[in-house]
Amino acid sequence: MNTPLGITQLEQFDAQDSLVAKRDAFVLPPNTIYLDGNSLGAMPKVAATRAQDVLATQWSQDLIKSWNSHSWIDLPGTVGEKIARLIGAAPGQVISCDSTSVNLFKVLSSAMLLQQGRKIVVSQAGNFPTDLYMVEGLSSLLGQQNCQLQLVDNNELESALTEHVAVLMLTQVDFRSGRLLDMQRLTQLAHEKGILVIWDLAHSAGALPIELDACNVDFAVGCGYKYLNGGPGAPAFLYVAKRHQADVVQPLSGWMGHKTPFSFDNKYDKAPGIEQYLTGTPAILSMSVLDAALDVFSDVDMSTLRQKSLALSDSFHKLVKQHDALAELTLLTPLSAAERGSQLAYQHPKAYALCQALIKRGVIADFRAPDILRLGFTPLYLRFRDIWHAVEILADIVQSGEYLKAEYAVKHKVT
Amino acid sequence: MNTPLGITQLEQFDAQDSLVAKRDAFVLPPNTIYLDGNSLGAMPKVAATRAQDVLATQWSQDLIKSWNSHSWIDLPGTVGEKIARLIGAAPGQVISCDSTSVNLFKVLSSAMLLQQGRKIVVSQAGNFPTDLYMVEGLSSLLGQQNCQLQLVDNNELESALTEHVAVLMLTQVDFRSGRLLDMQRLTQLAHEKGILVIWDLAHSAGALPIELDACNVDFAVGCGYKYLNGGPGAPAFLYVAKRHQADVVQPLSGWMGHKTPFSFDNKYDKAPGIEQYLTGTPAILSMSVLDAALDVFSDVDMSTLRQKSLALSDSFHKLVKQHDALAELTLLTPLSAAERGSQLAYQHPKAYALCQALIKRGVIADFRAPDILRLGFTPLYLRFRDIWHAVEILADIVQSGEYLKAEYAVKHKVT
Known part of the structure; x- marks a missing residue:
């Protein structure tokens, strides 16, 4: 035109x-034109209403009983399933918890523990720093001989996928350039070499259709406060494909990820499903707001x-x-x-x-x-x-x- | 009497x-007598007022600018210093972030990395499960040969402190029995054997005077939603003694813990002070409420x-x-x-x-x-x-x- x-x-x-x-x-x-929803999404009206309810009724009046009566205990799963619909994940694979960084550490650890004998994590040079720093952090525990970051430019991505690589860790939409990667193709190429794939959806979840299941993705993490409008520093989410859930270990094995958290056993026995990725008590106020905010997407x-x-x-x-x-x-x-x-x-x-x-x-x-x-x-x-x-x-x-x-x-x- | x-x-x-x-x-x-403030503290009026301000002004109106104009970026430190006053910590040693479980993983990792050559973590049988599960989680990465949990009864605690022990990890007040341990004595006995000490203050911070500095404690973690009244699942906190801050490594090395987070470097360069223990973006709404709630203690x-x-x-x-x-x-x-x-x-x-x-x-x-x-x-x-x-x-x-x-x-x- x-x-x-x-x-x-x-x-x-x-x-x-x-x-x-x-x-x-x-x-x-x-008098504002807001072109920064990719950094902090605007506030949905239902989010404010929900926050008010959590304060005026749930916390202050019903207090500890709210874990049951207002289903606080189910929130990570409830929120997870609402996000699942937006990222092409069948039920039982997405849960909301912690920050994107912490969740990345969990799935990265799981992936590396599944890939014993391979040490390389391939990612993009210029990927969001936290993603790269988390590999460094994991290396400090596993040792460089077991976990090593290899940064490549976008045009070298495909050729970097060899049998030596343990994990391919990519951000679907680059935080700086806005470049969108081909999830389907890169996941498939990685799998052909026995590489597990982690996608960071921080700049794509809620912004475009994503098909994690259809692309056969192994792990994903994402952010609650950008396109999902969950409020500043809203809890993040993670995805672990059903096929991996029985075999994975995640090291941030907190009491909320236990099979029976309220039995208070001395020994950790992981929950069988995606709940095994929960760690500590979730920030209920922030997570409730995210839960409400996601309803804006229900008919989109x-x-x-x-x-x-x-x-x-x-x-x-x-x-x-x-x-x-x-x-x-x-x-x-x-x-x-x-x-x-x-x-x-x-x-x-x-x-x-x-x-x-x-x-x-x-x-x-x-x-x-x-x-x-x-x-x-x-x-x-x-x-x-x-x-x-x-x-x-x-x-x-x-x-x-x-x-x-x-x-x-x-x-x-x-x- | x-x-x-x-x-x-x-x-x-x-x-x-x-x-x-x-x-x-x-x-x-x-018509309620609330004897469960040790599980979820009641709601301070200022907490609700602050939440309202975060929603009606900070998030919805000032949006992304609030990171500076409403000092969101400083919140983890602001909250940390308010807690520091309650637990006997001089400035620059306490920060608010994540959950107690996640924070425990950070300080436990730091302590074990400082104690190369020793593998035993001693704790109480019946300690709060998450504390024990976090040692198991760390073992999954470091290997049982480098990190191993040893559980002892309270009456065996002192005799368990030998030169083979890397870390003594205790909860000051037992979540079940309410037993208060002698922080001063146990920390000193541990130090005499070259053991580093981590105290979990979940059931003591805000409930009794604590003197971390005076007791020469190495690391501590604690909860924001019990006696500190920060709201359900409020962010937690951690303490790292100044003398360790230059030497420690913490593996959840997210972008907020970087020396210059907004330079977006590919390489992690830890912040020099307690900020190195930050990981991802904090849940601002929940943390703001905790910040306000702590003001109730200002004249106590x-x-x-x-x-x-x-x-x-x-x-x-x-x-x-x-x-x-x-x-x-x-x-x-x-x-x-x-x-x-x-x-x-x-x-x-x-x-x-x-x-x-x-x-x-x-x-x-x-x-x-x-x-x-x-x-x-x-x-x-x-x-x-x-x-x-x-x-x-x-x-x-x-x-x-x-x-x-x-x-x-x-x-x-x-x-």
Whole structure:
């Protein structure tokens, strides 16, 4: 399509958008275009209602009885099954607990213990740091002779998959570039060499259709507070394929993962199913909010969501290309839909200042060191007209030189 | 004192109680005597107010900016320092994160890695199961030849401390019996044999004065949702003595424990201080509530709290002894103040049914398998007159045979 994109057309997209009403399910700040749902999802109204109920009734009034009467004890499984539906997992394979990092340690340990005799963990250079650090952490216990990280570039991924490799650990959508990997193909290639595969779904769960079972994935972990809108630092989740559940060992064997937690045995006897991956007592307030937030997805078709996500980022990029002032923005994200997540990443020498100036104008983007402006597109609460205004503001900031002001030059603590 | 204890005297105790006003800081259910604060602390009013602020302002309105503007990024340290004051730790040694179980895995790993060449972890038989299971979990990675659990009875503890032992891992107050161990003496005896010591403070932090620094403790972990009133499944905490912080390695090396988390380096470079024990993103909502809840302690003198705690449990037991109907209750908790935590545990052949009948009458106690009735005394919100009524109800239940009703015979899921 060579005709320039205009506001009228974007308003038309909104009029045709079957997800448009979902925006009402969220509390959003006024005069803000929020392009950072890939870092912290916006607050669903039901989440606030649930939190209120946990405080006013469950904790304060029913106190300890709530473990039964409000099913706190079942929450990790309840939340897990709601997420399972979004990531193509049949029941009994997903559970919510701990942080993504801690969960990664659990499944990584399980995978390495299954792969005795192989020591290499292959991952992408530039993968989210915690994923790589967890391999280092596991090495400190297993020894470098039993657990060793090998980092490769994306174009070397397939050739790195040899019989020496124990585990392939990948993030489906790269946190920086937004590149989407081919889960089906990479999992299959790894399996052909006897390699177990762990997928980190932090930037894909809730953003696009995922088919863990169909792709024959071994293990996965993911985040509750990005596209799943579970609130800041919401509990994470993990997936372990049914076929592995009898054989795996996971070292964070806490009392909640015991077959009969309330028998208080001295000896650990793991639960037979996915519950064996529970460790300590879950943060009930945060997990309840995540549980409620997931209900926003209950009537959402993930293909429809994906179509809107791609259309939002397509529109954004087309609008960027229409502004000469934005020529200095270099797109890092692949434009092909098969290789693109739900975000766009642009390199720009003054990306940090640009990001700060945008935030000042109510367009919440984020910055990733050293020079990346990152924009997340969350189809549940973003409108096409928001995209138009965001790019208009961006162009204005660049054209006017506003972003060159001294106040935007200093790095803040958290980006 | 041989004169029987009466309600008048208990009301007098209330009149003289300098902590009596603290009860107003909590939301408590009507017609309830809550003797289970050692399982789940009651809700402080400030906790609910803070949760509301996190939802209505921080998350929903300020969104990602809250990491700086509402100091989310500092929360683990802020909370840690508030707890430090309660457990006798100078600044820079306590941090809040994850669950007690996960934190135990971190410090246990650190201790074992420091103690290369020694493989034995000594603990109490009957210690809280998660503590023991975590040693098993670590063994699955280090191998039985490098990490092995040795369980001893309380009276064998001291003789078990030999040069072959790597780590002594104890819970200061036993979750079942309520027995309080001598932290100073056991830590010193262990150190004399080159053993590192880990204390689990789950049933002591917030319940009695603790002096980690003065006792020269190496590592400690503890729970946020019992006597600290942080809400169900609130984040836990850990302590690592300053003298170990440069040398330790902890395997759950997530991005939050990195020296510069936002540089997103491929290589893990641990933070120099206690922050190295952070792993993933903290559950901000749950941790904020804990942060607010700790403010209830800001003007509390821990010796005063301890005196009231002992007086509450003394009164309870005296009243029990005054009732012939309660002769079948056998006290498991040592009566000596030096050996008693903030709870009483009674053995009774029908302890489960007794507990259920009590709950039905508004006295919330709890049951621990196979035959223990457990009563927790939280000086911040319990009155002496509550103790009187609780024992009256208990005696009435036994005398009337009410607890023998069929409805109390079936075990519920969570106790």
